[in-house]
Every structure is written in structure tokens, then in C-alpha cells.
Amino acid sequence: MTILAIALAYAGFVALCLAMERHHGEVFGTRRIPSRRRVALRLAGWALLAASFPTCIADWGWAFGPIAWCGVLTAAALPIVLLLPYRPRAMAALAPALPILGAIGACL
Amino acid sequence: MKAGFRQSMAWLHTWSGLVVGWLLFAIFLTGTVSYFRPEISLWMRPELQQAAPGTRATEVVIAEMQRRAPAAPSWIILMPSERNPVASAFWRDPTATPRGFRQAQLDPRTGGDLAARATAGGDFFYAFHFQLFGLPIPIARWIVSFCAMVMLVSIVSGIVTHRRIFADFFTFRPRKGQRSWLDGHAALATLALPYHLMITYTGLVTLIALTMPWPILTNFEGNRAAYTAAVFGIDEAVPRAGVATPLTPVTPLVAEAKARWHGGEIGRVLVTNPGDSTATITFQQQDSDRVSVSRRTIIFNGTTGAVIATREPDGPADATRGVMYGLHVGRFGGGVMRALFFLSALMGSAMVATGTILWAVKRRQKSGAGAGTRLVEILNVGAIAGLPAAMAIYLLANRLLPVEMAGRITWEVYCFFIAWAVLLLHPLFRSHRRAWQEQLWLGAVLQVAVPVVNVVATPGSALAATLPAWRWDIAGIDLACLAFAVLLGGCACMVGREAAAPRQRRGAVQSAAAE
């Protein structure tokens, strides 16, 4: 479950990251983001970050869950910052892949 | 002083961070590993790794204390837990030097002294984290509090200085000299900002009774014991009546406590005036199943076994204190929670380290290699790269010093400090870049050496044995050492690459001018 929470937060941060011109340019080669895509990325990003919260609650309960969520956000954002300058495309590609793996892992 | 709020905050951030940076890094890193204090202690006592706490630990330990210290004014016993198979007992003894205090590590199954090598274990890092070493404890705690206070000011002034927290949230531009250090420092700070604020403030709160005692003066007329009694649920000492009365059997008391706590385990036992008619027995609940460490306490009459009082957190402020303390020590929520805390704490250590490095890089670029810059650079190497190497030495000494050696506990600690002192001096005699490279590589090699020496010295606790048995508590230490080795080796490679890179960009080679 923790893996899933981190994966969701990771995907959310990547979406927010790609909604920023400079980082969009680093990944896709162009800084221009169609405005509809930007809105979609932002919405998806916040939604995914929000989705990682109930995952933490489910895992830890209301007493520990919110604290764990803060740690989960940090753990999810760090690899993005490290991957972005070196492997920008892998960074983006992991965003859809990780939550799926996380969900499978949580089901097992 | 420069004009403008942001400029003055930038000035404050730059200098406040530097003043305490090195000590703060040591406090931060030893605190980081202290999340796994029981695991480190267990790793360092391989003889106990197969031991289980036993089900009658409270009875056994109290019976043993009646043999060992029947006339002591009080005993404090830290009970074993699922993370720690050892019971630690403390009692007053006026003949003991230097503090009139004795302590023993007991086997909770037999009550005897531990049949394990003598070591301070993880307690050394834990104690260093807030009371350093060799200094009178109040003074050391004042120094640590001062560092934490400066850290808090640095965090607040850093937030003001940084300004573009959200715009630069994901930004890290490597191989750009000063720019990269700044990016890295800012990223480490912002990505774990809630943690940094929390850990610094709660750290200060753990020592407030020492550093901010004035409300005790006004509200308790300066009677610290009354304050302790009210906050920690430990009552003021009652003088012995002088009427010898045997201690009540504890088994029914243990059952009573468990029933009242819905199965919660006993974390701490306090017995006052044992063997006297005024004896009391106090149980405090273990704090691994709640965030707060506010003691849930039951006090029994020590001769009749009747419940005298129970104590739950008093009100919102008391509950807040318990939560703050609990957040700081992070004993709740299990291994994954601690791993998350550990990661954030590691980022905090790295934030402090990159801050002091950034100071030197900037300084050298602006005003060249003056004596001040050189001094900062020398201290940076020994304080940052030297510390993890010395910490590895501490673990290695645990395996390599003879098990029967006299003064073993002290010598393990001395090995740590001797190694650290040598590494603090070493950069005096090397160029800046070489000093970094050599110490980082040395640290990497020593960290690898920990699991390797473990295989040779104590095969039973090596990875080959602990991994198949799913003993993550023990294997985790070896694996963490390997991970640290990769991290340090990676940093060493980075320093090497920077030096080899074409020196077009000023500041790209922070070390070039040192040669």
C-alpha cells in the first residue's frame, strides 16, 4: 500500500512538473504547452496527489496516515528531481507505469 | 547590513547556517540513524539476535532488582519490546561515580546480566545527537539547543530568501558549479520542508524544561519535581517509612495494566522505595502504538497492589507536547513509517551539508582562496565526509575489538572519535579536491567493510544468514551500510568528474584554485 501511495504521488508530481514550461521543454523538447493540456495535467496532478492521501489513511489509519502522507510526498518528489536532468523521458514514462505496478502490488 | 527584507534574510541565512553547520550536520546525521537505535543496538549485540523478550519480563526483572538493589530509593526499568530484547535498569546508588547512578542491561528471560559483548550500541549515536560527548550534560544540551535554534532561524530566513519555492520545485541543474549546489540545497530543503520545520521545532521542545524553565518558576514556584510529577506522571519522592514490607507480586498488576490499556504493553516500570511500606509501582505504556509519548500511567501501591492513580494526558497543551515529542523520536507506525522519516532526515543532513559547501563555493568564487575560505573548506571535508567514515569505524570496532576486552564500551567510542579527529585533520595536509576524494572513498570502503567484516567475525548475523530468515531488523543495517557506500562512492566520482571537466565555467571546479 505504501508503494501505491508513493506511486500515485509520483505520478501526480510528474503531471504538475510537466505542466510547467521549462520542464515540459526538458521532456518533450518544446516549452509550448497547449492550454487544454496544461489544465488537464494540473487537474490530473492534484487529483493524483489527493488520491495518495486516502491510500495512506487506508494503510495507517487517521492517527498515523496524515504524517505518513507527508513522508510519502517527499519520497515521491525526490526521484523526480534526480531523474529530470539525467533521464527526463524515463521520469515521465514511469508516471503511468508505477501506479499500475503499485496497484498490482497492493492487490497481491 | 543590506537594505531590503529579502537581502537581510539572505545575509542571515548565509551566516547563521555557517556558524553551526558542522555541529548541526553531526547532530542531524546521528539523529537520523537513531530512528533505528534498537536495531543498531541489536546488530551490535549479535549474541542476542535470536533472543525473544519472554512473556514474564516484568516479573523476572523486578525479582532481579530486588536482589541487586533492595535499598535503592527507586528503580527505573525500560522494558524490552518487539524491537529490543533487552531490559535496561537504572537506580540510584550514592557510591557510584560519577553521577550516583548505576545501570544494568538485563536479560528479561533470566534476569542475569546480558550474555553479550559490552557495547553502547545505538545508544551512543542517540546520546550524541542531543548531549554530544564528554561535556557536562546541561551544557551539551544547551549547545545542541542553540544549534537547533539557529537551524530554525535558518529555515525561516531560507524560505524568505528562496522565494521561488513552487516555480523551482523540481529544478536541479547538475554540472553547473555553484548553480548546482544552490539547486541541490534548495531542493533538499523544499522537498522535505514540513519535516525540517517539524523536527527542528520538536527538537527544541524536547529540551524546553532545561532551556525555557521560567514558566516552571512562575507556575510551580520553581519546584521542578512538581512539574515533572504533573507532566510525566512521576510523583515526587516520598521518604521511606522505615517499615520493611515485601513488594507485592507483580503478575496481577501486569494483568490489570494490560486490561486497562486494551492489550497495550508496558514500556517503563518505576518502583519507588522498594521493600518499604511506602513503596509504589508505576507502569507506563509503551509508545509504539500512538504518535504521542504522553505517558499513560498507572500507579499501584507497592505493598497491597491497589491502584492509587492513573494518568492520561491532562489537556490540549499536554497532548500537544506528547505529540511533538512523539513526532520527534518517531517510534510509532512501524518500519515503513520510520523508513520515510529516515529518508526525510537524510535529506535534512544533506541539506545542511550542501549549505556549508555552497558557502565555501560561493566565497571562493567571489573573493578567492583567503584563509577564512580555506578554513571552512577544511572543516567541511572532515565534518561532512569524515563523519560517515567514523560511524562505520564505530560499527567495525564492535566486531573487531576482542569480545572480552576490558573497557570495551569506551574503546568502541574512542575508535569513533580517534577516526573522526584524524579525518578532521587530514584535509590540512591535502589539496581540497584530494581531501574530498580520499575521505569519500575511504568512507565508501569502510561502509562496505561493515557487512564484509560481519561475515568473517560473526557469520550468524551476516546477510547470508539474516536475509533468508527475513530478519530485516538486522539485515537492514548491513544493507544500509552498502547503500551509504554507494552514496559516498557516487559523491567521490562526482568530485573526480568535476575536477576532470574542462575548466571553462568559473566556479564549476570549486577545488581547482586550492591546488
Add this chain to the structure above:
Amino acid sequence: MEARRIGGIVSRCVAAILGGYAVAALSSIALARLGSRVEGALIGMMASYAIYTAAVIWVFAASSALRAWVGLAIAAGVFGGAFWLLGVA
């Protein structure tokens, strides 16, 4: 010029470390009067470091060292006065 600058910095450091602590200590005993014996004491102690931080930030943000000291004196007066008034009441 240089001596004046350094003098200002030293003055501010003293104001921040000692003056700030004095303000924090006064705030702690003033706030300690707000709750019961235990609760009040804990509120005062726990909040004091936030006050301390704010005082230090003020000292280094003020446009001159003199202003920094004056600001601290005002804060100390307010907390000291509150402590006295709450004690009377």
C-alpha cells in the same frame, strides 16, 4: 565605516541571541498565566521558541540596530506587562 558595520552586526547578534531570548522568556511566563498550572506552563514553554524565532527575524530585518533593540524592548514591555496584569487579575 568598516568598524561601524561590524559594530552593527555584533549589536544585532547580541540583540538576537540574548535580547530575543529575554523576549521569549517573558512571553513564556506571560502565556503561562493563560491556562491551568500544567497547561499554562506547557503553552508558554512550547510557544516561546516561535516567539524567539520571530524576534530574531525582526532583529535582522530592522533597518538599523537601534531600531532592532527598540522593537525588542517594546515586545518585552508588552509581554512583561501582560505577565504583570494577568498576575494581578
